[in-house]
Amino acid sequence: MSEKKATEAKVDSTLSKGLAILEKLAETRSALGVTEISRSLDLTKSNTFRLLQTLSRLGYVTQREDGAYAVTLKMWQVGRSTVDSLNLRELAAPEMAYLADETGETIYLAVPEQFNVVYIDKIESKKPIRSWNPIGGSAPIHCVGTGKAILAANYERLREKLSEPLPGYTGRTMTTLSQLDEDIEATRMRGYAYDTGEFRDRILSFGAAIKLPDGEAVAAIGISVPNVNLPENGEERFGALSAHAAEAVSRKLTRV
Structure with a gap:
């Protein structure tokens, strides 16, 4: 044989x-x-x-x-252990600190869990008006910056598993696949995802995918900001910052 x-x-x-x-x-x-x-x-x-x-x-x-x-949650625990073995928190820590210094807003590191993202690390904003979600908290993958960034990177594999109507949370939530298709295309063109208040009213978020060498997104790094805090030209600046940070962490993964 x-x-x-x-x-x-x-x-x-x-x-x-x-x-x-x-x-x-x-x-x-x-x-x-x-x-x-x-x-x-x-x-x-x-x-x-x-x-x-x-x-x-x-x-x-x-x-x-x-x-x-x-x-059961045991599946999540096994997946969580796998994420931990990649040392994502350690690898992303310098980029998260940089984003926090540059923006003064809350910074999240998130990983996918089926059709949600789970926040595995964050740096809290010190501003009086700020967004908040605990480490271990979750959000729908199609509604927030980190989630939409992961979804865009893995869309060929994930789209067929989505069904209409998508869950709605605010008046800005995308609930149809045609809306989501357009948003994913825009995300890919920009290089970052932008949540316009689709999960929580008046809370905006920007996210970019952290990818393995084969292009699969295993996490995302993002900035969450109340709309009253967003400076002039803040959308482009915060989006570019998140994309730069995610690219830096992705490069580190090639050496793990």
Whole structure:
């Protein structure tokens, strides 16, 4: 047997099927039933059920009262550990400090979690009027600067998983895919994302994606600012600053 064939023979089919189920549940907004999962992954219902029971006993999946299955926080904890292993906080700290000094506003470091972003670090603004979100807090990926920056970088993979209407939070929230398509294109053209108060009224945010060498966004760095604090020409300046900071952190990732 050739070395290549020997390597392929070592792939555990049960493990790969279990991981496929986890990936399917993680990318889906709502819980799924055994039939839905088995059909989408071309597995038998009996095999799917056995794998779900194993994943449930291991704490990665939970069965709801209606019989459908969903991933648990243990999946998030594993993902969070992976992010931590990249030393993102340490790598991004100098750029975050620079943005805080330059703008005086709140600076966030965020990572994607399904269709949200989770804030894993921040530098608080010292201004009397400022935005606020705790470390560990989350926001919808299509509404805030850091989220839209990640979404733009990974849009080919994520768009087909979005469905209308998108959740609305303010009168400025984009709730249709056509609106989002236009915004993503504008984000790519500018090099940074701009939230015009789409998650919280009168709170603006700018974000740019932190990318791996293959172009996948694993995080974003952003500036959050109440609209009354935004200086003249502040949109272009804050956007450019966030893009410069994200590019600097992305370059560091190539050396990790």
